[in-house]
Amino acid sequence: MSVTSALYTGISGLNANGEAMSVIGNNISNVNTIGFKQGRMLFSDVLSSTISGGSQIGRGVQIQTVENQFTQGSFESTESGTDLAIQGDSFFVVQNTSGRYYTRAGAFSFNKDKTLVNPEGYQVMGYGIIPSSGLSDGVLKPIDLTNFATTPPKQTSTVKFVVNLDSTQTTPTLAWDPANPVATSNYSTSLSVYDSQGNAHTATVYFRKTADNAWDWHVILPDAAAGTPGSTTTPIDGTLTFDATGALTAQTPLAGAAQNITFAGGVTAPQPIFFDLGVGATTQYASSSVVSSQTQDGYYQGTLTKVTIDDKGYVNGVYSNGQLQKLYQVALAKFSSTAGLSKAGGTLFEETLESGQPLFSDASTPGVGKILANSLEQSNVDMAAQFVKMITTQRGYSANSKTITTADEMLQEVLSLKR
Incomplete structure (x- = not known):
């Protein structure tokens, strides 16, 4: 009979809203869960029954699906x-x-x-x-x-300098002497270069003014084998030519001419190194001689000290x-x-x-x-929205309970007809 059907309709509402409260409770309990995506309960009506005249009467509610919502959560640093x-x-x-x-x-x-x-x-x-x-x-x-x-280590293949050489300097009174380089040059700078096993070797470049807009440069590596380029007995020698504005316009040997350095100890020998003195960047101005930059592309063996991750997801080892x-x-x-x-x-x-x-x-x-x-x-759970849903779900649950109690009272009325 229709009153009995109303009981089952109310029960379907209790079951559905009870499960909905479970979904809401799960959302709220995971409000601080990293990367959590909230769910929502979707309801649908139960297939209706057809009565005389083609009219349809609903038979309650059912759970259609619990849908996960993948909206972006906020970010915590x-x-x-x-x-x-x-x-x-x-x-x-x-x-x-x-x-x-x-x-x-x-x-x-x-x-x-x-x-x-x-x-x-x-x-x-x-x-x-x-x-x-x-x-x-x-x-x-x-x-x-x-x-x-x-x-692993990497042997040096290129050395680059950008310097300013003081144009007010005069030519040293002594001619260039690799046995006495400081007294026979105007300026010098040093850096470390590396062989194939990662051993560091000091390379010193000496600059000597020879005339207006003209300088010599000499490289000495004390560790280089005697009689080979760069050694104290056989320095690497070259020239620098500046124009009237103080810009370096040419160097010899050319930056593309490798100097074959020989180090002892079973490393790669000879080791070709290109010396680039900065044509177009090195200057000769009337100010103190100074190094703007000096770089070389070799390095010794390194140990992993830190890991970073960039916005493209590359895991980088430092x-x-x-x-x-x-x-x-x-x-x-x-x-x-x-x-x-x-x-x-x-x-x-x-x-x-x-x-x-x-x-x-x-x-x-x-x-x-x-x-x-x-x-x-962070979790994408909206606390305010969940509490509003909790209130409406509670109301729905209570209303369905009233359907059951009211249908029960109607059945009691039927039973009391025979007294």
Whole structure:
């Protein structure tokens, strides 16, 4: 009978609103969960019954779906360089022995095995780097620093100077003497160069004015083998020519002419080094002689001291020798339908038929998103909105209970007809 149907209609309302309260409670309980995405309950009516005349009477409510909402959460700044957040709709890729998962929670750190993991030990996936190009190799793998604890030395191949030589200087009274270089030159500067094993060797460049707008330059490396270029007995000699404005217009030997330096100790020998004295940049002005810059491209073996991650997801190693090396690139995944993802607990998601297969890429790909280091994405739960939903859900629950009690009173009236 219709009154009995009203009882079941009320029960459906109690069940649906009770489950809705569970969803709201879950949202509120995760208001401080990193990378959490709130859910919402969607209801639909139950297939109606048809009575005489073609009219339809509803049979209550049912839960249609609990939908995850993937709106962007706000960002919290942190002190950890391995804390990551995504500005966009992509996901980090993590895995363990049970499978591969996707997450927005980027509270990562390196474990004892030097692998980047989340708090539950899931490995964060990334791409290796092609050394020649500095770009990712497209092969997904755990971000593991085991093979990057040190970086090998690099021998010096080019030395560059930019200096100002005082035009008011006069030619020293003594002719150039490599055995007495200080007294027979006007100015000098030194820097370290490196051999193939990372040993440092001091190279000193002496500048000697020979005439107006003309200077000689001489390089002495005390460690160079006797009788070879750069040694104290056989310095590297050259000339500098300036124009009337004080600009360096030419040098000899040319910057593109390598000087073959020979060091002892089983290192690569001879070692070709190009000396660039800064044509177009070095000057001869009436002010004190000074070095504007001096650089060389060699370095000694370095140890990994720090790891940084940039907005394109490149994991960069900072080494004790001053070198910055790209080690990995953090992988990202996108889905055709994020709403189709299934929650796996631990702020992780799994792909489903409804979500479609993941499209793997990285933050340097247009439209994928940007990675923010020293940041974490907060829960996207809106507390005010949840409390309003809690009130309306409570009202709905109470109203459905009234349907049941009222239908019960109506049944009591029917039973009291026979007295």
